[in-house]
Amino acid sequence: MAVRDNVFRGPQSVAQYFDPESNPPLPLVEIPDRLNPFRKDGVRIYAKMLTCLPAQNVKSLPGSALHMLRMEPRAQSRKIAEASSGSTILSLGIIARVLWGNENIEAHVTNKKSMESLNLLRFFGIRPCLFAGLAQQEPTDPTGIMARLRRRTKECDDMVYLGQYDNDDNWKAHAAWTGPQILRQLPETNVFCTTVGTGGCITGTGVYLKAQKPSIRVLGVFNVAGDPTPGPRYYDGFQSSSFPWQETIDSRVEVSSASAYRMSMRLSREGIICGPSSGEALQGLLQYLTDLKRSGKLGDLVDQETNEISCVFTCSDLPYQYLSTYFEKLGTDEFPTIENEVTKHDLRWILDSDKALELLNATPDHELDKACIVESSLLSLSSSEDSLENPVGQHIRRGPTPSTLVIDLRSRNDFDTQHIPRSLSVPLPGLYPGLAGGDLFGDAEAVHMIWTAMQKWLLGTELSQSLFDAIRDQRPVLVLCYDGFTSQLGCSAIRKMGLEAFTVRGGFQALWLQTRKEEKV
Template structure:
């Protein structure tokens, strides 16, 4: 297996086809774990991650998908691909079917117990999904399951292809064709190879390949612990009906639980090797085997020349579709806390810098005056038609002075010396909740919806929050940047002598809201 694309560039009308073709790519990375991730480093063990995640399809199933479709798709007949798959295989098939074969219709048959994240991921990649009840990992020969349903459907039409990863020898032979030769070319010193077993295709292909090119390599297969579940691999009991020659391709089997799998995957991700739970699963299986060998005094039997044992495990897919499961499987202490988490449920609406206006810019749009506002008594300016001014300050401060014809909606959560809602999460939470409650009033919102609304407060920050709430309700609202502090700094209101008179005639509003206006 050779290619001359050392610069990893893909040109021309067939660029995508070349990009997906391993024969046109440099080999996928093989990365040694640093000493702090390798508990057997001082025992002469070197561990390498084969990053199958770096294929364009981002998972180990891309190789089988390529090989199976190449041998089964007829470009003159095939219109639809159908596969029973929990995720990676059929997602890879959908991309490869489009890119390599021009087939647009790929359909996924899968368990009704599939996570919502996986279902959305498949929809994202354009897959037509059909769910099936029963076991999440049905036996391939079970006529009641989705595997055989896909097989039967393909028999009914020459336009439908069911590659059937569970029985198709091109599944495991893809790793003889590509993955095995890549690893051997990258690390001819290899002594141990470790891979998980689901369809068993990966382990069957790699184990068969290394039995031929370097029989001394120990081939370790990893199955899920009985009664546990890791996405992708199967328990040893479920391997019984698999017809691939996997038994001849492995020398030892380890069983691994989900907690260790997710924990090691998390650790690898945080150290820069981004990979999913089945990758942690493979590494944990390797750790278990090495630990047993060390305890039995036979670890050195695996070593090659120089007394070093070179081990390769496969990183199979990415973690993102399993994020919620990491939080379900692992202890809370594994994850940093979210500070100000209370804000996740409040302040949910959009902000826009254009809605926060300088006083000297916005007031001339709201008020009519013969002279510049800063040179005019507030008693000499009038509110323009179809405008409202909402003042959120406490009633006592509002009554001391305010913009003409303002409506006072006093917030109990707002005071003249209160911290900004943007520096205190508790303040923001209480103010947002109160504003949402106030602006649920249909009569109030209906009236405001007919006007351009200007919101003011002490510093401008609470008004900014209120503007976000109002805009979310479809009201054309702005706030004064800096609030009444900015108005006073500009000299607006310095000679104000009018006294507020209580009136509710300007706006229909619930009696729970304090309303004051200055008559025109």
């Protein structure tokens, strides 16, 4: 029975909050017509929001306080281990702490898991223990991680392994809560659909629904073999389950991971925020309905009282821990573009010396000027092979056309020694060769000093006027320094002003050597 006004008080407040008997039924939400191509066929589709459970995933129902933990008294004082990297172990970890203050939780996880997923476990105080081999292992495999955990539990009295894949308290929890809730909320249910991982949800919910209303169809949704979505399994890897699923599942479909992620994103954008396993459930249901319609059998599901077909699928997970995978699985055209993306700090601003040379010599019609070198009485380059061959300093005559503004941050002396013709010398205070030992971004104090100096530097009269002219004329800017690091900061600051700015990898020295190399060809 739900507590009054949904307020939980006292020493057992959090434990009570996790008890479904103390909460109202989880929401059952009809999806928008935009996501239901069969609405005109009299099909209504509802999402059972298992993500509204306190731990925000389906496993907090069977996976922890409600059955598996409560039915194992030793879990109160012993280490709890589970072969899981997601919903089950998160729920176990949270509820064990809530019920008993037990913080000794181990997640046995494939060593192929991303650091993002491992850090999520650590965030909740769960210790990841990595294993090698197949990422998804058979529960009955005598050499697999689950068999090893079962053996360790028998050998050591200090550990409890609840075994979500073969623990009957898993599916019985859904028979006790999920099934009754759905039928109480929507007595006209004709189809129940969920993805199949451990098999607990589809078995328990299906057992109850079929016992109360035998006409209900139960649809199991599986991964395509070799194309996993987190949570569900592929059919061949599930058949060995000891749960009584054979009497429950009427039909099964397989869904690709890309389709699962895409449908999850579509649901989330419509306000039903859910993860890839949930998207796979709806996608599988739509594939099932499509097949029935093509074969002329969709009408077999029509409810005699409502003259409609009412379908329920489960939303079992959230999208946030998988965000990076959405961008890997789906095309860039499925996401909004980032406005002003070119002005962020990225590698596209850093040109190799040959590309920088093309920029310097490009006229409006992209012709290249012929390069020429003239001798000068200035000092030669220091610390370069070129200086050994040419003791006389040189200016690079091959200069930019008016279509490019070159800003040189080096000291006035170094600029006078050698520079790009028609470049603008605007020395940056505090900048010198070898600043921060040649590793500017490894020295936070040096970066702060340079960035602070740069803010004042940008306000200089001559530079401000030149940048204003470049904005007016829509000219690109090339920023030069000694090694290419300080100029990256300058490039970032100038781009913030709305200019297209670049720098040279390796700085002025690299550009100089590239010029000499081309002159020798």
